[in-house]
Amino acid sequence: MDKEDFSKEQENVPNKADQQPNSGDLLQPELLQGRHPQCPTTLWEMLERQFLEYAQIAPFLNPEKQQRTLLKLLPLFLKAWEKSAGIIYFPSIQEFAEEISKHFAQEIQKALRGKPAEEARLATGKLLQWKGEEESDGYLLLKSVYLLTQADSETLSKVIESGLPGLLLQCLYIFFAFPLDKDELFEGDSQVQRMFVQMMLNIYSDPQGVEELLLGSELQSLLIATSSLWEQSSLSWKEPTFTVLKAISKAQSPSVISYLQTSNSIKMAIQNLSRLLDTLCPREASEVASLILYFVKDSHSISSMLLLEFENSDGYPMLLKILLRYGEISDNEAEPNLEELLELLVWLTICGRTDLKVFDSVTYPQLDSFKFQYEPSEMTVKNLQAFQVLQNAFLKTSNPLLCRKILSSIKTIWTWNGRNFFLLEWTLQPISQFMEIIHLKPALAQMQLFQLLEFVVFDLSFIPHEILKKVQNLIKESLVPSCTLVALRSLHRIIAHNLLFTDIFRDSGLLGLLLAQLRKQAKIMRKTGNRGSSSFEYMDKDLTCVMLKIVASLLQGSVRNAVVLKDHGMIPFIKIFLDDECYRSDSLSILEQLSTINTEEYMSIIIGALCSSTQGELHLKLDLLKVI
Incomplete structure (x- = not known):
């Protein structure tokens, strides 16, 4: 109140x-x-x-x-x-x-x-x-x-x-x-x-x-x-x-700050709270920690003395421990104390005496609209120790609420100044590290992380090559199919953003990786002889569908990618997907791209499929006739 x-x-x-x-x-x-x-x-x-x-x-x-x-x-x-x-x-x-x-x-x-x-x-x-x-x-x-x-x-x-x-x-x-x-x-x-x-x-x-x-x-x-x-x-x-x-706290002056420091008030408060962390519930611990941070925050524009005292008193490890205690809280509970603590912690990331010095680590190619012209400001990250609390808390927790709140906090930091994304990724690599373990996090956190990736591409006009490599490795290993599906859908939206990605994902090996996966699925369909959807598990069917969409997008307007498809011997396998109505539209789109390198071969494939279809496959016949 x-x-x-x-x-x-x-x-x-x-x-x-x-x-x-x-x-x-x-x-x-x-x-x-x-x-x-x-x-x-x-x-x-x-x-x-x-x-x-x-x-x-x-x-x-x-x-x-x-x-x-x-x-x-x-x-x-x-x-x-x-x-x-x-x-x-x-x-x-x-x-x-x-x-x-x-x-x-x-x-x-x-x-x-x-x-x-x-x-x-x-x-x-x-x-x-x-x-x-x-x-x-x-x-x-x-x-x-x-x-x-x-x-x-x-x-x-x-x-x-x-x-x-x-x-x-x-x-x-x-x-x-x-x-x-x-x-x-x-x-x-x-x-x-x-x-x-x-x-x-x-x-x-x-x-x-x-x-x-x-x-x-x-x-x-x-x-x-x-x-x-x-x-x-x-x-x-x-x-x-x-x-x-x-x-x-809001009425602090140099004399008040000096009083708090000479009396060791902040130091003793941190020590007392640290001793009680195991007995207090997370909400109570957050409330006390937030009070301490208010005194640090409100004094910083006058003097950094209380911030230094907070750092020297192991304030950051205490904050990390408090955040991790939220693993005990049910996800459906509102947590105003957690939000307040995270807001103060996010504010701490811009507290510092000097701007961070980092080397320009831009990897090319980049979008034509990308220009690294973000200037340092009051809202530029200067305190990596504070950000590491957020980063380490995300790496260590599996609590859905905490995961989502941390990712929201990171986006807030980025929106303050686009420079913050680059400062953090070129020093601590938070998003790269998150991608390595995102399959272990709750589903909503997975979706939110890939939304952050899309923010970087769409709003900052930056192609984060290192992060995309981690995403590609996530898809390759596919340890958790549901997470792989989220990653594939995100990449599909990114590819649709700019034709440059058709070259990037070919050169990175993503196109070849997806073709290999589709070949495997097509063989399963051919082996079972079952043209219906029951031949696959629900998740496998969704994965296959999105893979076909991505391949279709990568071939759109790219002769080189169409050649890669043909060189991989994928035409017979793509034809198998025509038999399932779920895959037909994207399969036809893929085959249609072949007309850019060999129109006669494309027509031969379509007419052959038309002739081999049975009387019961009326919808297939109609779809084939539409693309002739």
């Missing part, structure tokens, strides 16, 4: 100022003068006058009487705020904010001072508790300060100067680390929590509010607690705690 989400929820927080029994006494002077007390201007004027009266007598009152007098002003302040729709007519609002914040800080200090953590947790919760019709003094202070943090920056500064930033974080720490026996929030408690958290978000959105945290150890303690006390922490305060820490 981010800051905006908390802001929206505050619209539902009820204002109980109307029900305060003391507010009538405060409004009575105006009622006697005949003025309507519900007018916002009237309410603010009343508050201004009564606060000025308080300011004059406050130095002469003892602390208890002073606080009691100030608290009587709060129902009127809440009423005025409610009726004003955000328009404030209160000249003394900054002085008012200073006083209210100071008293709120004092009350929190009383609840915390000299108590063990569990007692402090109970005392602080009791201070802020909403008691329905009768609002406690602590609740009125909380709600008033919460509203004051939404005013102008000068008013917010007065709240910050009261010492509340550190005290509130200290409260958040005990709420998170020391849950109550019944760790649940009732309606009133939820309203308190939402105001409490939104107030902190408002304070820490100001750099001054975060700077105040550097005076104590609260930030370090809370960061370490999130990575070490996860299992025994409060369920109801986990999400708010992470929301607040992310807000602090």
Whole structure:
């Protein structure tokens, strides 16, 4: 839940100022003068006058009487705020904010001072508790300060100067680390929590509010607690705690970064999380790791100190271990924590001090539209260590969800800057390595990887010869027929993209490989004497069909490939495929290409097939007549 989400929820927080029994006494002077007390201007004027009266007598009152007098002003302040729709007519609002914040800080200090953590947790919760019709003094202070943090920056500064930033974080720490026996929030408690958290978000959105945290150890303690006390922490305060820490991360400055480094906060958080990886579920581990990465990410534009600390603390091996833990998760479960972690990891790939230097390794021939003119940019890969986490996770996992998410992440990196494909493939060879083991991955991951290959050809206009060799070897070995089928269909789409591939796949040996496979299948058909589809397994039939389509495409407009077909003695075997309606169209297309080198031979083949067909093969006769 981010800051905006908390802001929206505050619209539902009820204002109980109307029900305060003391507010009538405060409004009575105006009622006697005949003025309507519900007018916002009237309410603010009343508050201004009564606060000025308080300011004059406050130095002469003892602390208890002073606080009691100030608290009587709060129902009127809440009423005025409610009726004003955000328009404030209160000249003394900054002085008012200073006083209210100071008293709120004092009350929190009383609840915390000299108590063990569990007692402090109970005392602080009791201070802020909403008691329905009768609002406690602590609740009125909380709600008033919460509203004051939404005013102008000068008013917010007065709240910050009261010492509340550190005290509130200290409260958040005990709420998170020391849950109550019944760790649940009732309606009133939820309203308190939402105001409490939104107030902190408002304070820490100001750099001054975060700077105040550097005076104590609260930030370090809370960061370490999130990575070490996860299992025994409060369920109801986990999400708010992470929301607040992310807000602090966004407001980082050189002094905050220095604080985090000198306090070893990031280092200790990584060490704690690494020790707990075997006991935490992947979702929890991802959430903590993402929090650490947010601090690294948000600081990098200012300094690389936290990134170096992350790297030196074995942060990358920790991320790899977390990703591999997702092998325990069912594929049909949504994983927002995994997506968040991968997004941050992808961002890490472009973090670095210098651009990568690689040699131009373009192999020719290439498409006429290919020009390697991608310039380095902010979105260029600079951090190979981060990318290796993605690469190694894909190589080691068989989890369908993780495989697909990693491949999607790689495509995102490519779309940032086309140069990234070349930088990665010329250094780490991820796609080449993936092709070697893709038959071991889930079916959807196989399809997605070949879509990446097509992206390289179609969108980057690049022919990746080394990767295509791996694909050809995959087809040759055909260890998993279903994966071979996916590869063949992808190559068929690539061949149809440009005639240059008819030469490339002839010279690479793919055409000869497919002809040999088709020869084998034709012999099986001839041996069985069964012209129907039952002579093959379903997968074999699909493979044969796609092979014929590829051969037909490779022969399209290529006399040299037609000669190769004839030299391989394939004409008698192609004729066998005419008997099966599934293969007939592509078989006829292949034979038709022979007319470019020997028209008479082509006509002889077609007429011979026509004459040898039986009376029952009417469809075959019609198809043959169409191509004459």
